[in-house]
Amino acid sequence: MDLSKAFDKMNHYALFLKLLKRKLPLQIIDIFVHWFEASLTCVRWGSSLSHFVKLVSGVRQGGVLSPQFFALFINDVIEELTKLNIGCRMSAVFVSIFVYADDIVLIAPSVGSLQTLLALLETLLENMDMRINALKSACIRFGPRHDADCANLTMKNGDAIAWVSTCRYLGVYFVSGRELKCCFDQAKQKFFRSFNAIFSKVGRSASEEVFLSLFCAKCVPVLLYAVEACPVNKRTKNSFDFSINRIFMKLFRTGSVALVEDCQRFLNFLPASYQVDVKTVKFLQKYKALENRICSLFGQEADRQLRNICTVYNLPSGSSASKINKQIRSKFFNKSP
Numbered sequence: 001m002d003l004s005k006a007f008d009k010m011n012h013y014a015l016f017l018k019l020l021k022r023k024l025p026l027q028i029i030d031i032f033v034h035w036f037e038a039s040l041t042c043v044r045w046g047s048s049l050s051h052f053v054k055l056v057s058g059v060r061q062g063g064v065l066s067p068q069f070f071a072l073f074i075n076d077v078i079e080e081l082t083k084l085n086i087g088c089r090m091s092a093v094f095v096s097i098f099v100y101a102d103d104i105v106l107i108a109p110s111v112g113s114l115q116t117l118l119a120l121l122e123t124l125l126e127n128m129d130m131r132i133n134a135l136k137s138a139c140i141r142f143g144p145r146h147d148a149d150c151a152n153l154t155m156k157n158g159d160a161i162a163w164v165s166t167c168r169y170l171g172v173y174f175v176s177g178r179e180l181k182c183c184f185d186q187a188k189q190k191f192f193r194s195f196n197a198i199f200s201k202v203g204r205s206a207s208e209e210v211f212l213s214l215f216c217a218k219c220v221p222v223l224l225y226a227v228e229a230c231p232v233n234k235r236t237k238n239s240f241d242f243s244i245n246r247i248f249m250k251l252f253r254t255g256s257v258a259l260v261e262d263c264q265r266f267l268n269f270l271p272a273s274y275q276v277d278v279k280t281v282k283f284l285q286k287y288k289a290l291e292n293r294i295c296s297l298f299g300q301e302a303d304r305q306l307r308n309i310c311t312v313y314n315l316p317s318g319s320s321a322s323k324i325n326k327q328i329r330s331k332f333f334n335k336s337p
Helices: 011-020 026-037 066-083 112-128 187-203 208-218 234-252 257-266 272-289 299-310 320-334
Strands: 089-092 092-094 097-100 103-106 166-169 173-174 182-184
Touching: 011 026, 011 066, 066 166, 103 112, 112 173, 173 187, 187 208, 187 234, 208 234, 234 257, 234 272, 272 299, 272 320
Parallel strands: none
Antiparallel strands: 089 092, 097 103, 166 173, 173 182
Protein backbone atom coordinates (compact mmCIF):
# COMPACT_ATOMS: atom_id res chain seq x y z
CA MET A 1 0.00 0.00 0.00
CA ASP A 2 1.30 3.42 -0.95
CA LEU A 3 0.14 6.37 1.17
CA SER A 4 -0.30 9.74 -0.52
CA LYS A 5 2.03 12.31 1.08
CA ALA A 6 2.03 10.39 4.35
CA PHE A 7 4.91 12.28 5.97
CA ASP A 8 3.44 15.64 4.92
CA LYS A 9 -0.01 14.97 6.43
CA MET A 10 0.98 13.82 9.90
CA ASN A 11 -0.86 16.05 12.39
CA HIS A 12 1.47 17.50 15.02
CA TYR A 13 -1.11 17.71 17.80
CA ALA A 14 -2.23 14.12 17.23
CA LEU A 15 1.42 13.10 17.53
CA PHE A 16 1.81 15.00 20.81
CA LEU A 17 -1.29 13.27 22.23
CA LYS A 18 0.15 9.87 21.34
CA LEU A 19 3.42 10.83 23.03
CA LEU A 20 1.48 11.83 26.16
CA LYS A 21 -0.40 8.52 26.17
CA ARG A 22 2.93 6.72 26.08
CA LYS A 23 3.99 8.73 29.16
CA LEU A 24 6.97 10.35 27.51
CA PRO A 25 8.56 12.95 29.86
CA LEU A 26 6.93 16.36 29.45
CA GLN A 27 10.30 18.05 29.10
CA ILE A 28 11.04 16.02 25.96
CA ILE A 29 7.56 16.66 24.55
CA ASP A 30 8.08 20.40 25.14
CA ILE A 31 11.26 20.20 23.05
CA PHE A 32 9.34 18.54 20.21
CA VAL A 33 6.54 21.12 20.46
CA HIS A 34 9.01 24.00 20.23
CA TRP A 35 10.84 22.27 17.40
CA PHE A 36 7.68 21.86 15.31
CA GLU A 37 6.45 25.39 16.08
CA ALA A 38 9.74 26.81 14.81
CA SER A 39 9.46 24.90 11.52
CA LEU A 40 9.02 27.25 8.57
CA THR A 41 9.16 26.79 4.83
CA CYS A 42 9.15 28.86 1.66
CA VAL A 43 9.05 28.45 -2.10
CA ARG A 44 12.04 29.30 -4.24
CA TRP A 45 11.56 30.40 -7.84
CA GLY A 46 14.85 31.17 -9.55
CA SER A 47 16.54 33.73 -7.31
CA SER A 48 13.32 34.81 -5.57
CA LEU A 49 11.91 33.50 -2.30
CA SER A 50 8.30 33.59 -1.13
CA HIS A 51 7.15 34.56 2.37
CA PHE A 52 7.90 31.98 5.02
CA VAL A 53 4.93 29.83 6.05
CA LYS A 54 4.53 27.97 9.32
CA LEU A 55 4.20 24.19 9.00
CA VAL A 56 1.17 22.89 10.92
CA SER A 57 1.52 19.27 9.84
CA GLY A 58 4.06 16.82 8.53
CA VAL A 59 7.65 15.92 9.35
CA ARG A 60 10.84 16.39 7.40
CA GLN A 61 11.52 13.54 5.00
CA GLY A 62 15.05 12.41 5.61
CA GLY A 63 15.02 13.58 9.23
CA VAL A 64 16.55 11.26 11.83
CA LEU A 65 13.41 11.16 13.97
CA SER A 66 10.86 11.29 11.15
CA PRO A 67 10.49 7.50 10.68
CA GLN A 68 10.14 7.02 14.44
CA PHE A 69 7.52 9.76 14.67
CA PHE A 70 5.54 8.26 11.81
CA ALA A 71 5.80 4.73 13.23
CA LEU A 72 4.42 5.98 16.53
CA PHE A 73 1.71 7.93 14.72
CA ILE A 74 0.48 4.91 12.75
CA ASN A 75 0.93 2.30 15.48
CA ASP A 76 -2.79 2.40 16.39
CA VAL A 77 -3.62 1.31 12.84
CA ILE A 78 -1.42 -1.76 13.25
CA GLU A 79 -3.07 -2.67 16.55
CA GLU A 80 -6.60 -2.37 15.14
CA LEU A 81 -5.79 -4.51 12.09
CA THR A 82 -4.12 -7.13 14.27
CA LYS A 83 -7.29 -7.49 16.36
CA LEU A 84 -9.15 -8.90 13.34
CA ASN A 85 -7.09 -12.11 13.46
CA ILE A 86 -7.59 -12.80 9.76
CA GLY A 87 -4.02 -12.67 8.57
CA CYS A 88 -1.71 -15.55 7.72
CA ARG A 89 -1.05 -17.92 10.61
CA MET A 90 2.54 -18.42 11.64
CA SER A 91 2.59 -20.97 14.47
CA ALA A 92 0.09 -19.47 16.93
CA VAL A 93 0.44 -15.89 15.67
CA PHE A 94 -1.71 -14.13 13.07
CA VAL A 95 0.33 -11.79 10.87
CA SER A 96 -1.71 -9.38 8.77
CA ILE A 97 0.42 -6.25 8.36
CA PHE A 98 4.04 -5.21 8.06
CA VAL A 99 4.95 -1.52 8.27
CA TYR A 100 8.26 0.22 7.63
CA ALA A 101 7.73 3.98 7.87
CA ASP A 102 5.01 4.69 5.27
CA ASP A 103 5.54 1.43 3.35
CA ILE A 104 2.68 -0.91 4.29
CA VAL A 105 2.20 -4.57 3.37
CA LEU A 106 -1.09 -6.39 4.03
CA ILE A 107 -0.94 -10.19 4.19
CA ALA A 108 -3.97 -12.48 3.98
CA PRO A 109 -4.72 -16.11 3.05
CA SER A 110 -7.55 -15.20 0.66
CA VAL A 111 -8.79 -12.36 -1.53
CA GLY A 112 -11.84 -11.86 0.70
CA SER A 113 -9.70 -11.51 3.82
CA LEU A 114 -7.42 -9.09 2.02
CA GLN A 115 -10.42 -6.98 0.99
CA THR A 116 -11.57 -6.87 4.64
CA LEU A 117 -8.14 -5.72 5.77
CA LEU A 118 -8.04 -3.07 3.06
CA ALA A 119 -11.48 -1.70 4.03
CA LEU A 120 -10.50 -1.34 7.69
CA LEU A 121 -7.11 0.14 6.81
CA GLU A 122 -8.76 2.71 4.58
CA THR A 123 -11.21 3.70 7.34
CA LEU A 124 -8.47 4.05 9.94
CA LEU A 125 -6.30 6.12 7.62
CA GLU A 126 -9.22 8.42 6.75
CA ASN A 127 -9.61 9.19 10.46
CA MET A 128 -5.98 10.34 10.35
CA ASP A 129 -6.55 12.41 7.17
CA MET A 130 -4.49 10.02 5.06
CA ARG A 131 -5.32 8.30 1.79
CA ILE A 132 -4.16 5.23 -0.11
CA ASN A 133 -2.83 5.86 -3.60
CA ALA A 134 -4.39 3.07 -5.68
CA LEU A 135 -2.23 3.83 -8.72
CA LYS A 136 0.98 3.16 -6.77
CA SER A 137 -0.38 0.21 -4.78
CA ALA A 138 -0.40 -3.37 -6.01
CA CYS A 139 -1.44 -6.92 -5.12
CA ILE A 140 0.76 -9.96 -5.61
CA ARG A 141 0.03 -13.62 -5.00
CA PHE A 142 2.18 -16.55 -3.83
CA GLY A 143 1.22 -20.21 -3.59
CA PRO A 144 -0.14 -23.05 -5.74
CA ARG A 145 -2.86 -20.81 -7.21
CA HIS A 146 -0.66 -17.79 -7.83
CA ASP A 147 -1.68 -17.62 -11.50
CA ALA A 148 -5.43 -18.04 -10.98
CA ASP A 149 -7.71 -15.20 -12.08
CA CYS A 150 -9.38 -13.25 -9.28
CA ALA A 151 -11.15 -9.94 -8.79
CA ASN A 152 -9.23 -6.74 -8.10
CA LEU A 153 -9.41 -5.19 -4.66
CA THR A 154 -11.78 -2.24 -4.54
CA MET A 155 -11.48 0.92 -2.47
CA LYS A 156 -14.36 3.01 -1.14
CA ASN A 157 -14.08 5.57 -3.91
CA GLY A 158 -14.32 2.82 -6.55
CA ASP A 159 -10.62 2.72 -7.43
CA ALA A 160 -9.26 -0.77 -8.04
CA ILE A 161 -5.89 -2.15 -6.93
CA ALA A 162 -4.70 -4.47 -9.68
CA TRP A 163 -2.87 -7.77 -9.40
CA VAL A 164 0.71 -7.79 -10.68
CA SER A 165 3.35 -10.43 -11.33
CA THR A 166 6.19 -8.31 -9.92
CA CYS A 167 6.25 -5.66 -7.21
CA ARG A 168 8.88 -3.66 -5.34
CA TYR A 169 9.05 -3.33 -1.57
CA LEU A 170 11.91 -1.63 0.29
CA GLY A 171 14.07 -1.83 -2.82
CA VAL A 172 13.54 -5.58 -3.33
CA TYR A 173 11.58 -6.94 -6.29
CA PHE A 174 9.28 -9.88 -5.54
CA VAL A 175 7.98 -12.22 -8.25
CA SER A 176 4.67 -14.04 -8.02
CA GLY A 177 5.06 -17.83 -7.95
CA ARG A 178 4.42 -21.05 -6.06
CA GLU A 179 7.02 -19.96 -3.51
CA LEU A 180 8.37 -16.61 -2.37
CA LYS A 181 11.13 -15.53 -4.71
CA CYS A 182 12.95 -12.35 -5.68
CA CYS A 183 14.17 -10.90 -8.95
CA PHE A 184 17.58 -9.20 -9.17
CA ASP A 185 17.47 -8.08 -12.81
CA GLN A 186 16.91 -4.45 -11.79
CA ALA A 187 19.81 -4.65 -9.33
CA LYS A 188 22.09 -5.87 -12.11
CA GLN A 189 21.02 -3.01 -14.37
CA LYS A 190 21.77 -0.46 -11.64
CA PHE A 191 25.06 -2.24 -10.94
CA PHE A 192 26.25 -1.88 -14.54
CA ARG A 193 25.07 1.74 -14.67
CA SER A 194 27.05 2.60 -11.56
CA PHE A 195 30.12 0.85 -13.00
CA ASN A 196 29.83 2.72 -16.30
CA ALA A 197 29.49 6.02 -14.43
CA ILE A 198 32.75 5.40 -12.56
CA PHE A 199 34.59 3.90 -15.52
CA SER A 200 33.69 6.86 -17.73
CA LYS A 201 35.24 9.24 -15.20
CA VAL A 202 38.43 7.46 -14.17
CA GLY A 203 38.70 4.97 -17.05
CA ARG A 204 42.28 3.89 -17.60
CA SER A 205 43.75 6.85 -15.74
CA ALA A 206 43.40 5.28 -12.28
CA SER A 207 45.33 2.26 -11.06
CA GLU A 208 43.59 -1.09 -10.65
CA GLU A 209 43.72 -0.75 -6.87
CA VAL A 210 42.05 2.68 -6.90
CA PHE A 211 39.39 1.59 -9.35
CA LEU A 212 38.67 -1.58 -7.37
CA SER A 213 38.28 0.46 -4.20
CA LEU A 214 35.67 2.65 -5.91
CA PHE A 215 34.06 -0.44 -7.43
CA CYS A 216 33.69 -2.15 -4.03
CA ALA A 217 32.33 0.99 -2.38
CA LYS A 218 29.89 2.16 -5.07
CA CYS A 219 28.97 -0.78 -7.31
CA VAL A 220 29.06 -4.06 -5.37
CA PRO A 221 26.59 -2.86 -2.67
CA VAL A 222 24.11 -2.03 -5.44
CA LEU A 223 24.31 -5.57 -6.81
CA LEU A 224 24.17 -7.34 -3.43
CA TYR A 225 21.56 -5.12 -1.79
CA ALA A 226 19.46 -7.14 0.71
CA VAL A 227 20.62 -10.54 -0.64
CA GLU A 228 21.21 -11.75 2.92
CA ALA A 229 17.49 -11.47 3.67
CA CYS A 230 16.21 -12.86 0.34
CA PRO A 231 15.90 -16.41 -0.98
CA VAL A 232 19.02 -16.80 -3.15
CA ASN A 233 19.79 -20.07 -4.95
CA LYS A 234 22.97 -21.26 -6.62
CA ARG A 235 21.84 -20.04 -10.03
CA THR A 236 21.40 -16.50 -8.70
CA LYS A 237 24.83 -16.58 -7.07
CA ASN A 238 26.39 -17.67 -10.35
CA SER A 239 24.67 -14.78 -12.11
CA PHE A 240 26.21 -12.38 -9.58
CA ASP A 241 29.64 -13.89 -10.24
CA PHE A 242 29.10 -13.61 -13.98
CA SER A 243 28.18 -9.91 -13.70
CA ILE A 244 31.28 -9.09 -11.66
CA ASN A 245 33.53 -11.25 -13.83
CA ARG A 246 32.44 -9.24 -16.87
CA ILE A 247 33.66 -6.11 -15.12
CA PHE A 248 37.05 -7.68 -14.35
CA MET A 249 37.33 -8.90 -17.94
CA LYS A 250 36.80 -5.36 -19.18
CA LEU A 251 39.16 -3.90 -16.61
CA PHE A 252 42.01 -6.34 -17.34
CA ARG A 253 41.17 -6.80 -21.04
CA THR A 254 40.84 -10.56 -20.94
CA GLY A 255 38.21 -13.18 -21.70
CA SER A 256 39.65 -15.86 -19.40
CA VAL A 257 37.66 -16.71 -16.28
CA ALA A 258 40.72 -18.39 -14.73
CA LEU A 259 42.77 -15.22 -15.19
CA VAL A 260 39.96 -13.17 -13.62
CA GLU A 261 39.99 -15.43 -10.56
CA ASP A 262 43.77 -15.00 -10.26
CA CYS A 263 43.34 -11.22 -10.42
CA GLN A 264 40.66 -11.36 -7.73
CA ARG A 265 42.96 -13.36 -5.43
CA PHE A 266 45.86 -10.98 -6.10
CA LEU A 267 43.66 -7.95 -5.33
CA ASN A 268 42.06 -9.64 -2.30
CA PHE A 269 38.59 -9.45 -3.85
CA LEU A 270 36.09 -12.06 -2.67
CA PRO A 271 33.71 -13.24 -5.46
CA ALA A 272 30.04 -12.37 -5.13
CA SER A 273 28.89 -15.94 -4.39
CA TYR A 274 31.21 -16.03 -1.36
CA GLN A 275 30.21 -12.51 -0.30
CA VAL A 276 26.54 -13.58 -0.30
CA ASP A 277 27.36 -16.40 2.14
CA VAL A 278 29.33 -14.05 4.41
CA LYS A 279 26.51 -11.49 4.46
CA THR A 280 23.90 -14.22 5.05
CA VAL A 281 25.76 -15.68 8.03
CA LYS A 282 26.17 -12.29 9.70
CA PHE A 283 22.51 -11.44 9.09
CA LEU A 284 21.13 -14.77 10.36
CA GLN A 285 23.18 -14.74 13.53
CA LYS A 286 22.08 -11.19 14.34
CA TYR A 287 18.52 -12.18 13.42
CA LYS A 288 18.54 -15.12 15.85
CA ALA A 289 19.71 -12.84 18.67
CA LEU A 290 16.64 -10.58 18.31
CA GLU A 291 13.86 -10.89 20.87
CA ASN A 292 11.14 -9.80 18.46
CA ARG A 293 8.14 -12.13 18.55
CA ILE A 294 7.75 -12.31 14.80
CA CYS A 295 11.46 -12.99 14.26
CA SER A 296 11.33 -15.90 16.71
CA LEU A 297 8.81 -17.64 14.42
CA PHE A 298 11.52 -18.07 11.78
CA GLY A 299 14.25 -19.22 14.17
CA GLN A 300 14.19 -22.81 12.90
CA GLU A 301 14.50 -21.67 9.29
CA ALA A 302 17.47 -19.48 10.25
CA ASP A 303 19.13 -22.46 11.97
CA ARG A 304 18.56 -24.61 8.88
CA GLN A 305 20.19 -22.05 6.58
CA LEU A 306 23.17 -21.69 8.91
CA ARG A 307 23.62 -25.48 9.05
CA ASN A 308 23.57 -25.66 5.25
CA ILE A 309 26.27 -22.99 4.95
CA CYS A 310 28.40 -24.72 7.60
CA THR A 311 28.05 -28.02 5.73
CA VAL A 312 29.22 -26.44 2.45
CA TYR A 313 32.39 -25.13 4.11
CA ASN A 314 33.01 -28.24 6.28
CA LEU A 315 32.35 -26.49 9.58
CA PRO A 316 30.50 -27.81 12.64
CA SER A 317 26.98 -26.53 13.17
CA GLY A 318 26.84 -23.51 15.48
CA SER A 319 30.17 -22.02 14.39
CA SER A 320 30.57 -18.30 15.00
CA ALA A 321 30.20 -15.75 12.22
CA SER A 322 33.90 -14.82 12.40
CA LYS A 323 34.95 -18.47 12.04
CA ILE A 324 32.63 -19.05 9.10
CA ASN A 325 33.86 -15.83 7.47
CA LYS A 326 37.47 -16.93 7.91
CA GLN A 327 36.74 -20.35 6.42
CA ILE A 328 34.89 -18.85 3.44
CA ARG A 329 37.77 -16.53 2.62
CA SER A 330 40.29 -19.32 3.12
CA LYS A 331 38.43 -21.59 0.68
CA PHE A 332 38.79 -19.08 -2.14
CA PHE A 333 42.14 -17.40 -1.49
CA ASN A 334 43.97 -20.67 -0.71
CA LYS A 335 42.63 -22.34 -3.86
CA SER A 336 45.42 -23.33 -6.23
CA PRO A 337 45.47 -21.23 -9.42
